[in-house]
Amino acid sequence: MSPKRLFVFEDYRLDERERQLLRGSQAVPLPPKLFDLLAELVENAGRLLPKQDLLDEVWPGVAVEEGSLTRGISSLRRVLGSTADGGDYIQTVAKRGYRFIANVRETTDDELEGPRWAGRIPLPPSLVATAAVEFVGRDAELAQMRDVWERATSGRHQLLLVAGEPGIGKTRLALEFARRRAPEGSTVLVGYSDEESLVPYQPFVESLTWYVRHCPEADLRAQLALIGGGAELGAFVPELRHRMPDLPSPLAMDAEGQRFRLFEAVAAMLTAASRARPVLLTFDDLHWADKPTLLLLRHVMRSARPASFAIVATYRESELGRTHPLAEMLITLRREPGVTRLALRGLDIAQVTSLVDSIVGPDAPPPLPRVVMDSTDGNPFFATEVLLHLKETGAIARLGGITGRSVEAADLGLSEGIKEVLGRRLSRLSDACNRALGVASIIGREFDAALLEAVAELPDIELVGALEEATRAQLVSESKEAGGRFEFRHALIRETLYSELSSPRRVRLHRRVADAIERLARNRPDLPLAELAYHFSQAAAAGAADKAIDYATRSGDRAADGLAHEDAARLFDLALHSLEFSPAGPGTERLRVDLHARRARSFDALGQWRLEVRELEAALRHLDPEQMERRCEFVLALARAWFLLLDARPVEEYATEALQLAERLERADLAANAMAWLARCRQ
Structure with missing residues (x-):
């Protein structure tokens, strides 16, 4: 095929560079091979192309039956529809080949009036950051992922679950695959599940927030119109209501x-977005996802709507016990159509050799790849850290002096585990760099230089030097898209740094981080309540209990408003835990009652009535005896919960008590409610 060009025929535009077909301003999703076939036909419009020539051009070097070409032509005819005069765009010449018969005009960028770029979403920062180490191997895995993507772009949405041990390369593979989809004109989104995160639906919210923030308003309004207005998404993605103040209320x-x-609204939004361009979502660390995220993922995959999107989700198998929410969800998901599992294993010796060449150089001693392979089992992250450690210490040069026997890992001091190797690498950094990275490990997987500066107690020039040193050591990477935004190269680096901090220092740093976030975010409309709740709760024992309770409660209310009732219950429990560090007194007990009542409402919304009963009974134990009206309300809620649990005896007991309280309070409405429950339990 000749150099990539732009073509126009009737109301279609074919862009070979962006690998995109547009009809007017609307993108027409095409699987890669169908696009290649159409491009070959359009480029040679008017010419008869023999079948074998088309097979050779579209499937070079691959033995493909003629039936694949026939099916491809039929699919293109269905996609393109009829020409202006009612005929087919592609003419069949019996026993010879095919001819594209529409009038085709080659054009230029300047002649395109903008729709080619309509709806184009920039890459998220994690895909723009420069990789510290060259990506090697994984050809077979990338081919399998490509097959999944082709099914997705043909209108059958897919879920690819990438599983493996820590450091095996799940995240790197998923992001590398995503990065390669962008030049094809696809929309690429990224979301994470953080271990300490209290944000409901985190990977979905992060992905859709990026999409909403960068989607042209006209396109966004058109997509919302397709899904009935998008009222339900306003609280789910606050950025949407910020951009669309006229968004209706649910x-x-x-x-x-x-x-x-x-x-349904989330599934419909992904479907609408994929009508313009195929959408690829990458969800990292799904083993840390909350229950609402997993339920939403299952719902999206069960959607019957034809849609051109795929979700690639990574998770650590070692984190999944039998009762882990993801372990239970995987049993269900694997039965769904469109769900594929990809188990990653270690690199083979050829791939480890390529890794050695990329880090050490082509003059690396011949025994080195085998030594690294034997000591790391081909784990890419461990192998990379070992090579960087050996390179920094000069140990590689010792290989040349070993003769008369095979080289062993002990010859290079490789008898330690990954955290020990990381620890030795960190010990060679400056004190300022270690201090900065220790604070960064408290902030999270990603961290902002401005926040780090506010907490680290380092002079500005010293902090800049520390971050440059950490970047050179390939421990962190800076986002090209978002200046001053950094990310740990791997979760294990952050975990090692965090584990080396003493408990008192962790508590102190969590408090300083929380205070700095609060100060820096004071004027933001979207105060990061969950983030503040997490950091203040980690410092609750050091005088931060009141703020921990406040932010955890507000964050729980926000989660409940967003229908993430599991997370709401968890956040209210976090507030209760922080309450243990507050001075005893009437105010503390009132808060305790209120938090138990909030948890009860969350469990009621989830239909978990036994847990609701437990929380209501806890609220009653701590309730001031003088608060008879509230006691009556709790007792009525208990009667309802036991009724839903199909146990009449406690319904009658609680309804009777509620009736007595209502009569003492002279509250006819509460009395009527109590009598209604008594009547129900006696039927």
Whole structure:
């Protein structure tokens, strides 16, 4: 095929550089091979192309049956529809080949009036950052991922689960695959699940927030119109309501109905977005995802809508016990159509050799790849850290002096585990660099230089030098897209740094980080409540209990508003835990009652009535006896919960108590409610 060009025929535009077909301003998704076939036909419009020539051009070096070409032509005819005069764009010449018969005009960028770029979403920062080490191997895995992507771009949405041990290269593979989709004109989004995160639906929210922030308003409004207005997404993605103040409010209904409508809206939004361009979402560290995220993922995959999107999700198998939420969800997901699992193993010796060449150089001693392979089992992250350690210490040169026997890992001091090797690498850094990285490990997987500066207690020039040193050591990478934004190259680096901090220092740093976030975010409309709740709760024992309770409660309320009731219950529990560090007194007990009541409402919304009963009974134990009206309300809620649990005896007991309280309070409405429960339990 000749150099990539731009072509126009009727109301279609074919862009070989962007690998995109547009009809007007609307992108027409095509699997890669169908695009190649159409491009070859369009480029040679009017000419008869023999079948074998097309097979050789579209499937070079691959033995493909003629039936694949026939099916491809049929698919293109269905996609393109009829010409202006009612005929086919592609003419069949019996026993010879095919001819593209539309009038085709080659054009230039300047002649395109903009729709080619309409809806183009920039790459997220994690895909723009320069990789510290060259990507090697994984050809077979990339081919399998490409097959999944081709099914997705043909209108059958897919989920690819990438599993493996820590350091095996799950994240790097997923991001590398995503990075390669961008030049094809696809929309590429990234979301994470952080171990300490309290943000409901985190990977979905991060992905859709980036999309909403960068999607042209006209395109966004058109997509929202397709899904009925998008009212349910306003609280889910606050950025959407910020951009669209006229977004309608969602309909009032019960908690179960609200959550169903939210899940439907997310699935519909992904479908609408994929009508313009195929969408690839990369979700990293799914083993840390909350229950609502997993439920939403299952719902999205069960959607019957034809849609051209795929989700690539990574997870650590070693984190999954039998009762882990993801382990339970995987059993369900694997039965769904469009779900594929890819188990990553270590690199082979040829791939380790390529890794050695990329880090040490082509003059590396011949025994080195085998020594690294034997000591790391081909784990890419471990192998990289070992090579960097050996390079920094000059140990590689010792290989040349060993003769008369095979080289062993002990000859290079490789008898340690990965955290010990990392620890030795960190010990060679300056004190300022170690201090800065220790603080960064408290902040999170990603960290902002401005926040780090506010906490690290280092002069500006010293902090800049520390970050440059850490970047040179390939421990962190800086985002090209978001200046001053850094990311640990691997979760194990952050875990090692965090584990080396003493408990008192961790508590102190969490408090300083929380205070700095609060100060820096004071004027932001979207205060990071969950982040503040996490850091203040980690410092609750050091005088931060009040703020931990406040932010955890507010974050729990936000989660409940977003229909993430599991997360709401977890956040209210975090507030209760922080309450243990508050001075005893009437105010503390009132807070305790209120938090138990909030957890009860969360469990009621989830239909977990035994847990609701537990929380209501806890609230009653701590309730001031003088608060009879509130006691009556709790007792009525208990009667309802036991009724839903199909146990009439406690319903009658609690309803009777509620009736007595209502009569003492002279509250006819509460009395009527109590009598209704008594009537129900006696039927």
